[in-house]
Amino acid sequence: MILRLAIGSLLARALTVGMTVLAIALSVALFLGVEKLRSGARASFADTISGTDLIVGARSGSVQLLLYSVFRIGNATNNVTWETYQDIAARPEVDWIVPISLGDSHRQFRVMGTTQGFFAHYRYRSGRSLDIPDGHGLEDLYDAVIGADVAATLGYAVGDPIVVSHGLASFAAHDDQPFRVAGIIAKTGTPVDRTVIVSLEALEAIHVDWQGGAQMPGQSTPVEVIRTMDLTPSAITAALVGVESRLQIFGLQRWINQYPEEPLLAILPGVALGELWQIVGVAETALLGVSAMVVVTALLGMVAMIFSSLNERRREMAIWRAMGARPATILGLLVLEAMLMAAAGAVLGLAVVYLGLVVAQPWVDSAFGIWLPIELPAVRELWALAGVIGAGALASLLPALRAYRLSLADGMMVRT
Amino acid sequence: MPEPAVALTDIVFSWPGRAGLSLACPTFGMARGESVLLIGASGSGKSTLLSLVCGIVVADGGSVAVDGTDIGALRAGARDRFRAERIGVIFQQFNLLPYAHVSDNILLPLHFAPERRARAGDAGQAAARLCAELGLPRDILTTQAGRLSVGQQQRVAVARALIGAPPLIVADEPTSALDAATQDTFLDLLFRQTEAAGSSLLMVSHDERLGARFDRVVRIEDIVTTESRAA
Structure with missing residues (x-):
């Protein structure tokens, strides 16, 4: 009452x-x-990257490695040699490994060289994979797959040409070897949206005539010749690794961190994301x-x-x-x-x-x-x-x- | 000899912290079933006297006995309960909670008085019967009290005071807000119902013409001396 x-x-x-x-x-x-x-x-x-068990790069800080490998912020201080990459790939614990090569840019967006494996293994938001509703993935040497923000900002459609600049904010352009937009990735809400993805081989190809950060004067290898060359890179920036069993993550991480040939760092993305979030x-x-x-x-x-x-x-x-x-x-x-x-x-x-x-x-x-x-x-x-x-x-x-x-x-x- | 309905002895009281009234009442009593009209101008201490009888304030000295119980000796909570159980109160006006239904208003004192509720039997039926006897329309119980006319509100207040037949009804100028014609009807109803319930009636007014209906008329200045400390 x-x-x-x-x-x-x-x-x-x-x-x-x-x-x-x-x-x-x-x-x-x-x-x-x-x-x-x-x-x-x-x-x-935290869902920016999922399904990846370890991120491997040259030894630096874990947040720094996460920033440049996943968020494309800042730069790697050093590279990982191709031999090392192959050593890691050969480990029995490794289920899959995807190399990443950074350093070039297109307008304000980073260019990332990688393999088909990136599309197969990169996951975000609890296991979603990248979707390319428009066009297709990396097939030809000069194919580029661009993120949704890149396409929206620059007004690109499938089939448009792209010229990659050497380095970041540089005037030196790889205009002798233009790329073609092969596909546009659907919006993910991750840094992938702001990335131009090309193949590792393509990055090698556009640097064929370059040495020490500048194009060698007078040299211009024709595209037809380049296509026949061995374009295996000598070094990569980082690698995403998936293990066979989650139990093996720490063993593999220790092995990589103690790799004797060169100083490496392997991080668990979740842990590093947590550290980064504490800052943000x-x-x-x-x-x-x-x-x-x-x-x-x-x-x-x-x-x-x-x-x-x-x-x-x-x-x-x-x-x-x-x-x-x-x-x-x-x-x-x-x-x-x-x-x-x-x-x-x-x-x-x-x-x-x-x-x-x-x-x-x-x-x-x-x-x-x-x-x-x-x-x-x-x-x-x-x-x-x-x-x-x-x-x-x-x-x-x-x-x-x-x-x-x-x-x-x-x-x-x-x-x- | 049965206990008197009200017995005040050697009362001394002053409002705490207020530069107002202090009051003394050597003796005042009411027999059971008696109806008493207390006549006095405003500011003569009538309302203070009623507050003392109802146990809302406690005398500084002397004793207030209602229905044989010295309410000054009760703890505050027990005194509130005692008031709910034994006393029906009717104010001058604004008797009812305007937002509540008439039935909730009538049943409100029973909420604090389990014995009185038991006496009332089926409380809803008792409320309906009282309303009918007070000449209120049948559907009034589910009306919001704020929508009633002043005359209807005063009758609902009578129903509320009388439900569960408390031994003492205290009324503070209940007719002053009514016009002359409704005053008479109201008093007829009040007396009839009070007698039917066998309750004593203590009513305060400044209107001496009402006196004829009562067993006894008492002038407040004959039983109470007041002084104003501030003056």
Whole structure:
């Protein structure tokens, strides 16, 4: 009955209560939205590369290796020789190995040399493989497969010519050996979107007449001759490795790290991604803090609303007292009302978040490559909602205690 | 001899922390079933006296006995429960929770008084019977109290005070918000129902013309001395 009366009392003040509930709902929606984006961004980040057990490169830092091999940020300080690559490939633990060669660029995008294996083994977002809806993969020597962002930014279609520049931000162009866009990879939300992929052999081919970073003057081997040459590279930048059994990862990692011929580094992508996220993730905590403050503000608004309603409700409190309600009952009534408002706000906020997810999910995915899964609220989120209701109850104790004192002082008469 | 309905002895009371009223009442009593009209102008301490009788405030000295129980000796919670069990209260106006249904308003005191609820029997039926006897329309129980006319609200307040037949009905100027014609009808109903329930009635008013209906008329200045500390 008390609950029914509390709800009735709230409904009777539908406008102010509604505004308060709306404020709480929006703040809760903001908080949960940020939390969803945060976990979505984190998951998408962690899903940048999956299915790869080890990344191997020249010895440097694990974050640095991850940055240049997966995110195409920064450069390798050193290369891995082809012999070493073959040594690793020959290990019995290795199921598959994909070489990566970086260093050249096309406009603002990196060019990556690799093999067909990259398309077969690169996985993102829990096991999705690259999809080429437009065109085909690497078939001819001068085929280039480009990421969705490359195609969108530069307006490329299948069949367009591409000239690769030597190095990054360089004026030296490999314009004697243009590539052809063979395929465009569907949007992945990973650095692949911003990559031009060619074959390892092609990278060798365009550097046939080059030495020490410059084209040798007067030399220009015709394309027909190049096609007949042995284009096995002498070195690669890094390699992605899949093992036969996950149990062998650490053994192979140790073997690579202790490889005597040259200093190597093998990292577990998940671990390195975690390390990198710790660097990137400071901002997310700040964002979460700000949205938590918004929730606190909304709850303070509710407390202010209860305070301002106390005076006009003194008569009502006197009725309760006269009917035999204890001052504690009145305190409980006000706290109950606050909890109902906070709960209504929390539920409404949750609904707003899910509605927003349904509307924005495809857009966020295509625009930012962040996949926001629509699933039941996580335990963590439910706790956050319970926290909002609890904080609302706690905050309402202030006006409730005032009502308690007023109802003691007023007795049955209210001096209005 | 049965216990009196109300017995005040050597009451001394002053509002805490308020530069207002302090009040002394050497003796005042009401027999069971008696109806008493307490006449006094506003500010004469009538409402304070009612608060004392209802146990909403506690006297600094002396004793307040209602239905044989010294309510000053009860703990605060027990006093609130006692009020719910034994006393029906009718205010001047704004008696009801405007957002609640009439039935919830009538049943509200029973929520705090299990014995009174037991006395009332089927509470819903009792409320409906009281409403019918007070001349209220049949469908009023499911109406929001805030939509009723003042006269209807006062009658609902009577129904609420009388449900479960508490031994004492306390009414604080219940007719002052009503016009002359409805006043008479209201008092007729109030008396009839109070007698039917066998309750005592203590009513406060400044209107001496009402006196004829009561067993006894008491002027507040004859039983209470007040002083204002602030003056």
